[in-house]
Amino acid sequence: xxxxxxxxxxxxRERLALHCLGVAGYETxxxxxxxxxxxxxxxxxxxxxxxxxxxFVAVELQWxxxxxxxxxxxxxxxxxxxxxxxxxxxxxxxxx
Numbered sequence: 456x457x458x459x460x461x462x463x464x465x466x467x468r469e470r471l472a473l474h475c476l477g478v479a480g481y482e483t484x485x486x487x488x489x490x491x492x493x494x495x496x497x498x499x500x501x502x503x504x505x506x507x508x509x510x511f512v513a514v515e516l517q518w519x520x521x522x523x524x525x526x527x528x529x530x531x532x533x534x535x536x537x538x539x540x541x542x543x544x545x546x547x548x549x550x551x
Contacts, residue, residue: 458514459539460531473510486506486548487504490503518536
C-alpha cells in the first residue's frame with residue numbers, strides 16, 4: 456500500500472532532488488505558490504515553494520532509494536521508518 460512521506464532537500468538543489476527522485480521511480484509533490492511582484496516597473500510572476508526545502512514522496516514498496524537520492528538530505532522519520540503523511544493532508548494543500 457502506497458503512502459506519502461516527507462523528504463528534506465538540500466538548499467538550492469530542489470530541482471536536482473525532484474529530478475533524481477523521478478528517475479528512481481518515485482512520484483513527488485512539491486507544492487508552490489505564485490508570487491506576483493513589480494520589478495523595475497514590470498509585473499513579474501514566479502513560483503515560490505510552499506514548504507521551502509521539503510517535498511512529499513509517494514512510497515510504494517521501499518523508501519531506501521528515496522533517502523539516498525541526490526539532493527535529498529533525509530526523510531522525516533518516525534522511529535525506524537519514514538513518517539506517513541495522511542492523504543487528507545496532501546489533498547488539502549492549495550494548488551497554485
